[in-house]
Amino acid sequence: MTFSVAAETIAAAPVSIPATVAVSGPAAATEKSRCAGCAARSKGLCAALPAEELPELTAASRTINLLSSTPVVLEGAEADSVFTVVSGMLKLYKTLPDGRQQITGFATAGDVIGLAVGEVYAYTAETVTASTVCRAPRTTLHRLMERRPAVQGRLLAMTSVELSAAQDQILLLGCKTAVERVASFLLALSRRSRPLPDGSPSVFLPMPKVDIGAYLGLRPETLSRVLRKLEDAGAITRLTNDRIRLDDAAALEATATLAA
Amino acid sequence: MTFSVAAETIAAAPVSIPATVAVSGPAAATEKSRCAGCAARSKGLCAALPAEELPELTAASRTINLLSSTPVVLEGAEADSVFTVVSGMLKLYKTLPDGRQQITGFATAGDVIGLAVGEVYAYTAETVTASTVCRAPRTTLHRLMERRPAVQGRLLAMTSVELSAAQDQILLLGCKTAVERVASFLLALSRRSRPLPDGSPSVFLPMPKVDIGAYLGLRPETLSRVLRKLEDAGAITRLTNDRIRLDDAAALEATATLAA
DNA sequence: AGGAACCCTTGATCCAGATCAGGGCAGGCA
DNA sequence: TGCCTGCCCTGATCTGGATCAAGGGTTCCT
Known part of the structure; x- marks a missing residue:
């Protein structure tokens, strides 16, 4: 049907x-x-x-x-x-x-x-x-x-x-590591959304983590661990469950290993 | 240039x-x-x-x-x-x-x-x-x-x-295992090439193994091992280095876990 | 208010495939 | 002819991410 x-x-x-x-x-x-x-x-x-x-x-x-x-x-x-x-x-x-x-x-x-x-x-x-x-x-x-x-x-x-x-x-699925995939994903999304009032870029993630994982070829547990690692490194801040602020876009770019 | x-x-x-x-x-x-x-x-x-x-x-x-x-x-x-x-x-x-x-x-x-x-x-x-x-x-x-x-x-x-x-x-890169990837690849190629004189399907692989690996998200060593496993299982025969005969397409279909 | 159903997160362990290492073979060139 | 350079195969080991397990938070329903 x-x-x-x-x-x-x-x-x-x-x-x-x-x-x-x-x-x-x-x-x-x-x-x-x-x-x-x-x-x-x-x-x-x-x-x-x-x-x-x-x-x-x-x-x-x-x-x-x-x-x-x-x-x-x-x-x-x-x-x-x-x-x-x-x-x-x-x-x-x-x-x-x-x-x-x-x-x-x-x-x-x-x-x-x-x-x-x-x-x-x-x-x-x-x-x-x-x-x-x-x-x-x-x-x-x-x-x-x-x-x-x-x-x-x-x-x-x-x-x-x-x-x-x-x-x-x-390219992402065939070559990149988990951290690279997540960094690439956050950057790609941030390019399509407007920055926060304070000017810093952010992304809105209304979908459950398991869906983001299914998009990036990762398990939700891995995604969670990677986000924590990025947060500990000072690259991002998890404002709410569905909103992430990118504090250091340059660092993300570096870890995303974007295509030439 | x-x-x-x-x-x-x-x-x-x-x-x-x-x-x-x-x-x-x-x-x-x-x-x-x-x-x-x-x-x-x-x-x-x-x-x-x-x-x-x-x-x-x-x-x-x-x-x-x-x-x-x-x-x-x-x-x-x-x-x-x-x-x-x-x-x-x-x-x-x-x-x-x-x-x-x-x-x-x-x-x-x-x-x-x-x-x-x-x-x-x-x-x-x-x-x-x-x-x-x-x-x-x-x-x-x-x-x-x-x-x-x-x-x-x-x-x-x-x-x-x-x-x-x-x-x-x-889908292949995000979900499938090495064997599934190789089986899917062989089947996809065989659909585009004509069968051998004896009627059995075959594929022509003029590119080096490292390239096939780079297409499937696998290392050439892994590809080599998977091909050997498929050959040992009787699903394929490596006629020459660049020509593989599919002896059991049904078995390959089964291991390829094609999309519904 | 209680509880059921999801999510998310973190820790412990496992394993598929990557990496490292070595050997064989075929084709090109001196 | 013999060397050299790719390419391929196979074995041994390593590891990134999957899997297994468990606890806590939130939302929604009764």
Whole structure:
């Protein structure tokens, strides 16, 4: 069963899946174009859309509010929809038959989820925090791409950036030690988030430690020990469980052994 | 220094780089369109080109024959050209400051090398065997994409496939054991090569063992031990140093623990 | 308030694969 | 012909991170 069924039939959703909080689709969209006011309008694929395409997209898409730990797409399921993250955070992962999981990435506002090469999704996507996503049929995306080369160009650019990030992750997993992996991860995240009021860079880690470990190819125990070591060395401070301040970014850079 | 300089000025090439054997470009192309008869005409990006675009591409591109162990693009160098592999095999790798190398992939006929997100190449590409590649200016590719959406679509498709492969590699590096990695690698390669005359699948491994190790995140000693274990178990036979026959693909599938 | 279910952290021990070391073989060159 | 340089294989040992085990904190539910 794909999540989309649950999204549209809230009452019938199995209790094992946390309930959708709200859905707004064609029925709820009394305004001319819900997309025009969307928080993700200027991000991801939608940034490549001229205003005149919005009404059709509004008609074809649905905005879905999700609690945390809710699957959005399932690895191996028929890939009939694509999703844009409006807010929140999701984890994308692949699973081996015996249950081992590898997180391939985290998706935030503007990221597109569910693009598939073949007929089925290549990974599972699940919310880490309460999130809002926008679902559109795959066919709508294809039609938009045919009509608007800019959309295809934008998708190519986004895919290329993702590919580059995936190759960086291959380097991390294939070559780097535990400390190097964690330092690289913290620095990469800090580049995408704004610094604290006092100017020092920080990172927000809403996901459990076991997920960060599954992303970095480490066990949560190892992650915990590495963070402690970095904290003892004065490179970071753990402000709360989900917020880390980078006190010595230069030291982190040095231990991250970034690619030339 | 980028390789392109060496390619066009053979006599001036430093001796440390094995010499280019032959170059055919505008000066050598007396025929109407060299591209029309190219071995890679039906592959990769060129497959998306209508015949009427070929003369311009022929005029803008150069075919380059290379000995083995010759760099084609260098990580960090200005990304002014893109290359299509016509024949042979190249390895693509990233390097850490201390010299550790991670091979992110091997490129064969039809593969495109040198696409960059930013201004510089994200990896080094170097021939593993004697190879023929075709070089074109990045601007030519951009012009073709603007004029022919099909080219952009093909590039998007190729990039998406590469991204999917990269995510499989992330799963391999993050989760799998040494035996599982080697079994997955052999099976993946066997799917792309034709079986032996007797019908059994086989793989051709022209690259040194240390390169296969650098691709799988293993030391060559470990790779050697794993291959011996698989051979003792009757799953494979090492016919020559660079050719392995898969005697029991089902057993390999089982040990590869492929993703669901 | 009690307690159940998670997380996170730390300590002790284990092991898969890295590292170190040495020997054999094939191809290239003087 | 004989040396030399890579590459490959195998054995011995080491170690970084996994695994096993246990305690404490927080949140949510009853």
